[in-house]
Amino acid sequence: MVEERGWASYGPVPVSPPSSDGALRPELADVGRLARRGLRAVVGAARAADRPRLSRILGEHLGPGATAFDVVEETWPSYDHVNVQAGLDAWLTDARRSWELVGVTNFQHAMFRLGDLFSGGEGRHDVMGLQPGNPATVNLACGPDGEVRPCQRCGIYLVREGDVRTTLLLRGASPEFGIEQVSVQIVSTDSQAGARAAAEIRAASVEHNVFRGQVLSFGQEVFGHGQTLLQFHRRPTLTAAQLILPPETLASLQRQVVEVASHKERLLAAGQHLKRGLLLYGPPGTGKTHTIRYLTSSLAGTTVLQLTGNAMHLIAEACSVARALQPAMLVIEDVDLIADDRGMHPGQHPLLFQLLNEMDGLADDADVVFVLTTNRADLLEPALAARPGRVDQAVALGLPDADARRALFELYRGTLPVDTSGLDDVIARTEGVTASFLKELLRRAALLAASRTPGAEALAVSAGDLAVALDELLDTRNAMTRTLLGSAAADV
Numbered sequence: 261m262v263e264e265r266g267w268a269s270y271g272p273v274p275v276s277p278p279s280s281d282g283a284l285r286p287e288l289a290d291v292g293r294l295a296r297r298g299l300r301a302v303v304g305a306a307r308a309a310d311r312p313r314l315s316r317i318l319g320e321h322l323g324p325g326a327t328a329f330d331v332v333e334e335t336w337p338s339y340d341h342v343n344v345q346a347g348l349d350a351w352l353t354d355a356r357r358s359w360e361l362v363g364v365t366n367f368q369h370a371m372f373r374l375g376d377l378f379s380g381g382e383g384r385h386d387v388m389g390l391q392p393g394n395p396a397t398v399n400l401a402c403g404p405d406g407e408v409r410p411c412q413r414c415g416i417y418l419v420r421e422g423d424v425r426t427t428l429l430l431r432g433a434s435p436e437f438g439i440e441q442v443s444v445q446i447v448s449t450d451s452q453a454g455a456r457a458a459a460e461i462r463a464a465s466v467e468h469n470v471f472r473g474q475v476l477s478f479g480q481e482v483f484g485h486g487q488t489l490l491q492f493h494r495r496p497t498l499t500a501a502q503l504i505l506p507p508e509t510l511a512s513l514q515r516q517v518v519e520v521a522s523h524k525e526r527l528l529a530a531g532q533h534l535k536r537g538l539l540l541y542g543p544p545g546t547g548k549t550h551t552i553r554y555l556t557s558s559l560a561g562t563t564v565l566q567l568t569g570n571a572m573h574l575i576a577e578a579c580s581v582a583r584a585l586q587p588a589m590l591v592i593e594d595v596d597l598i599a600d601d602r603g604m605h606p607g608q609h610p611l612l613f614q615l616l617n618e619m620d621g622l623a624d625d626a627d628v629v630f631v632l633t634t635n636r637a638d639l640l641e642p643a644l645a646a647r648p649g650r651v652d653q654a655v656a657l658g659l660p661d662a663d664a665r666r667a668l669f670e671l672y673r674g675t676l677p678v679d680t681s682g683l684d685d686v687i688a689r690t691e692g693v694t695a696s697f698l699k700e701l702l703r704r705a706a707l708l709a710a711s712r713t714p715g716a717e718a719l720a721v722s723a724g725d726l727a728v729a730l731d732e733l734l735d736t737r738n739a740m741t742r743t744l745l746g747s748a749a750a751d752v
């Protein structure tokens with residue numbers, strides 16, 4: 261591994277001014293200047309005829325015999341492009357290295373390898389009409405609020421480190437031309453250095469991974485080439501007061517998910533495993549998703565990965581990202597849907613078994629919590645019973661009792677003035693409804709109050725508004741709405 265200090269500052273072109281901490285800073289600034297000078301030297305010549313060919317640039321950098329050197333290649337899934345760039349930028353920033361960047365024009369349609377560029381082409385042209393030019397970048401998301409990082413789509417880095425000369429080709433995926441992965445190809449004058457650089461860049465792309473500590477969902481491009489997409493989400497902020505659950509339920513969730521993470525050193529020292537699986541089950545609208553939002557909010561700094569319906573087949577990939585970016589929480593909602601994915605024989609659930617196998621395959625000391633949710637625990641039970649030990653705990657989220665309904669009423673009333681003279685009746689009549697039903701009740705009551713009073717007047721919900729809203733929601737003609745909101749009485 262390279263020295264720690266080299267990682268401290270990174271970016272495509274370091275711009276920090278020389279500072280007082282000795283030799284390091286001026287050198288870093290030199291790297292930036294060199295890179296810029298390198299670019300100008302190569303692409304500054306306006307007339308193509310005056311431009312050096314790629315083969316000549318590479319030949320001059322690596323010296324004679326370049327064609328005989330081995331090419332080392334590392335590949336990553338296409339969504340890792342931004343992390344490869346972050347890792348490579350960090351690697352380049354090491355004070356012992358200087359580098360120049362050469363863009364490649366006309367690369368889009370060309371299938372070529374770094375080795376192909378050494379030989380040159382016919383006459384004035386490089387192979388496949390490739391030419392040195394301005395680097396082509398693509399801005400890739402690196403945070404939830406529109407942060408992006410410019411990434412090379414096809415860039416050649418000419419690197420010097422002492423006497424060693426190394427050339428790297430970074431190429432992003434272009435599935436439309438059959439290039440499914442991001443790759444870094446490396447040729448070095450030192451036979452060991454190429455492989456070492458490859459390993460260091462791989463490690464750096466994990467260390468500087470922009471997904472770490474973020475909330476992400478795995479999905480699939482709907483249009484285009486079906487590439488895996490990782491999307492950033494803003495971390496929700498939810499306090500315990502906004503989640504109405506029986507205290508013992510909340511405490512056990514807290515213990516399994518949050519406390520295991522916070523006591524991890526002591527638990528590991530005592531030989532206890534960190535990897536854990538949690539199943540949240542209960543009727544729709546009882547707060548499974550809401551609970552996950554709360555857990556995500558409490559686990560600041562933990563990487564949260566969510567697998568959505570159309571991305572269930574990416575389980576193995578999601579597990580490997582979770583392992584690399586631990587501490588991590590991997591959320592698989594409505595896991596019964598994957599249990600429904602039947603195999604060749606009755607009772608087989610290939611995706612569910614794959615999930616359980618992946619859970620099993622993760623090392624015990626991995627700080628990864630799997631949170632599965634389902635409305636259909638009955639469907640899952642046989643499969644889970646057949647594979648004990650993957651899910652450590654099942655937490656039932658039930659319909660709220662009278663006290664919980666009162667608390668939910670207060671929560672969703674918020675600052676809205678409500679005449680609560682009829683509240684006891686409301687609580688009695690809402691036996692068997694879900695949390696989301698009560699939320700909707702208050703929304704409707706507020707809406708009734710709004711349409712009853714003139715626009716200028718501040719909103720105030722009367723006992724009558726509340727009663728009418730409840731009548732509407734409980735009306736048998738509204739059975740579908742009640743089903744949607746989740747009410748035990750819906751199918752009467």
Ligand SMILES: Nc1ncnc2c1ncn2[C@@H]1O[C@H](COP(=O)(O)OP(=O)(O)O)[C@@H](O)[C@H]1O
Nearest residue numbers: 502503504505544545546547548549550695696
């Ligand atoms: N236990 C709860 N405490 C507070 N609000 C809740 C609770 N359960 C549900 N809600 C509210 O109802 C909405 C729907 O619940 P949700 O979590 O999506 O249910 P589920 O995932 O179990 O189907 C939530 O967004 C939240 O506003």
Ligand SMILES: [Mg+2]
Nearest residue numbers: 548549550593
């Ligand atoms: Mg849900």
